[in-house]
Amino acid sequence: MTWMITGGAGYIGSHVVRALVGGGQRVVVLDDLSTGDPQRLPAGVPLVRGSVLDGAVVDRVLREHAVEGIVHVAAKKQVGESVERPLLYYRENVEGLRTVLEAATGAGVRRFVFSSSAAVYGMPDVDLVTERTPCEPMSPYGETKLAGEWLVSAVGRAHGMATASLRYFNVAGAAAPELGDPTAFNLVPMVFERLSRGLPPLVFGDDYPTPDGTCIRDYVHVGDIASAHVAAARRLTEDPEAHLVLNIGRGEGVSVAEMVRVIQEVSGHTGAVPEVVARRPGDPARVVASAEAISRELGWKAAHDVREMVASAWAGWQLRHPDRP
Numbered sequence: 166m167t168w169m170i171t172g173g174a175g176y177i178g179s180h181v182v183r184a185l186v187g188g189g190q191r192v193v194v195l196d197d198l199s200t201g202d203p204q205r206l207p208a209g210v211p212l213v214r215g216s217v218l219d220g221a222v223v224d225r226v227l228r229e230h231a232v233e234g235i236v237h238v239a240a241k242k243q244v245g246e247s248v249e250r251p252l253l254y255y256r257e258n259v260e261g262l263r264t265v266l267e268a269a270t271g272a273g274v275r276r277f278v279f280s281s282s283a284a285v286y287g288m289p290d291v292d293l294v295t296e297r298t299p300c301e302p303m304s305p306y307g308e309t310k311l312a313g314e315w316l317v318s319a320v321g322r323a324h325g326m327a328t329a330s331l332r333y334f335n336v337a338g339a340a341a342p343e344l345g346d347p348t349a350f351n352l353v354p355m356v357f358e359r360l361s362r363g364l365p366p367l368v369f370g371d372d373y374p375t376p377d378g379t380c381i382r383d384y385v386h387v388g389d390i391a392s393a394h395v396a397a398a399r400r401l402t403e404d405p406e407a408h409l410v411l412n413i414g415r416g417e418g419v420s421v422a423e424m425v426r427v428i429q430e431v432s433g434h435t436g437a438v439p440e441v442v443a444r445r446p447g448d449p450a451r452v453v454a455s456a457e458a459i460s461r462e463l464g465w466k467a468a469h470d471v472r473e474m475v476a477s478a479w480a481g482w483q484l485r486h487p488d489r490p
Contacts, residue, residue, distance in 0.1 A: 167191040168276075168398065169232045171217050171265060172239030173210075174201025176346045177280070177336060177387060181236055183207055183344075184391035185398065193230040195223065196239065205344055217261035220268055227272040234276035234401065235269055236394055237262060240309075243350060244284065244447075247306035258309035262316060270324045276401040277317060278394055279330045283383075283412070285311040286332075288449035295455040296332075296410050303447045314410060321408055327401040334383040334414035334454045336390055338474035344387075345481015352382075353475060356425055357482045360434040366425045370444035373451075379421035381451040383414040386469035386477070396463040414454025415467040424471065431475045 168185055172178040173194030178201065185192050186207050193211045203212055211230065215222035217239050226232065240258045241247065247254040262279070269277060284307035285300045302308045314330040321328035337353045339345040349358045356366045371378040393413045401407055422439070429435045459465050469477075 166233040166402070167193060167230050168234045168236055169193050169195055169226055169230065170236045170238060171195045172201065172237075174198060174203055174205050174212065175238065176344070176348070177390060178238040179205035179344055180340055180387050180391035181238060181394045182210060183340065184388075184395045185236075186210065188395050190398070193226060193232065195226050202347075217265050218256070220264045223265055223268040224271065227268055227274065232272065232274060234278070234398060235265065235274055236278040236280070236398065237265055238280045240280065242282075242306060244304045244306045247304050247309070251305040254305045254309050258306075259312050259316070262313050266316065266320045269326070270320065275326050275405060276398065277321060277326055277328045278397050278401065279313060279317045279328065281314055281330045281332045281410075282307065282310045283332050283334045283414075283452060283454065285314065286452065288447070289452060292451070293416065293453055293455040294412065296412060296458050318408060318410075325405070327405050327407045329397040329401060329407065329409040329411065331393060331397060332410070332412045333390060334385050334412065334452070336387050337384050338386040338388065338469065338477040339481040340388040340391070340477070342477075342480040342484040345478060345485065347485060352421065352424060353428060353478045354482065356428045357432065357479065360429070360432055360437060361482075361486060365437040365440040366428070368421055368425065368439045368441045369448060371422070371441045372444075375420060375450055377420050377422045380448055381418040381420045381453060383417065383453040384419055384424065384471055384474060385414050385467055386474045389413070389467040389469055392468070393459065393463065393465050396465045400463055409462055411459040411462060412454040412456060413459060414456050416454055416456040418451060418453040419471055427471055427475050431472065431479050
């Protein structure tokens with residue numbers, strides 16, 4: 166069977182593509198290449214350059230490649246930008262998803278995996294976030310992901326489509342250096358950027374109610390994110406009645422201060438003392454996933470630890486920035 170991966174040339178999407186291909190699946194990628202790179206794709210994987218907002222293009226890809234399942238990764242994903250440009254985020258993330266689902270139902274697609282986010286939870290006041298924790302997103306980005314889950318579930322039940330919405334926690338690392346995160350919006354590449362310029366890492370607040378005063382997060386290797394998609398795709402193939410909403414995390418919290426120390430050790434930049442600056446608005450003290458449901462439903466468990474995430478991310482950073490020590 167053939168799976169269409171939207172956003173498959175991007176950071177997360179390209180890992181999903183490789184994992185599916187490695188699992189013996191046929192894949193076609195739809196990507197507008199606004200942030201994607203064709204060089205990320207394995208040889209032989211068809212790439213169609215186009216937007217998920219273009220229903221005619223989506224419909225053509227589904228029919229020409231006889232697509233039977235979709236993994237929808239394409240989305241805008243910067244929280245701060247979503248606050249400044251909510252119309253853009255609702256158009257790209259919600260209308261784009263609606264367009265893909267409409268084409269999917271018309272083409273008789275019966276399996277749909279949706280890339281969601283822990284941003285749907287907002288600031289949960291719990292030690293472990295389960296799928297039953299109330300969703301109170303604090304940004305337009307989080308709102309679009311929650312609305313997307315609702316839309317996927319409703320369409321799946323109305324049209325006999327098996328569905329899975331996967332809520333990512335904090336993604337890091339790379340399965341290969343050439344697949345590393347090219348942006349500097351997440352903690353790990355942000356610290357790399359500072360250290361490589363001879364600047365101290367920034368820590369946004371050290372007065373949170375946590376053991377060391379810094380925020381605690383659940384970091385998960387992007388390769389594990391990809392393997393969770395493979396497990397979800399397999400489940401939807403085996404169970405046409407499945408309608409799943411699952412966290413993807415390790416179930417282990419790591420503080421920002423701890424993460425910065427690991428980054429400094431792995432990169433060899435151990436001399437810089439982190440600079441504490443003001444908290445960022447909306448940053449919760451602790452967000453750590455419960456991974457029990459995904460283990461029970463998909464038999465999935467994260468395979469990589471924090472040091473592996475950082476080491477693989479550092480290899481990718483060095484490949485893209487050979488001029489920076």
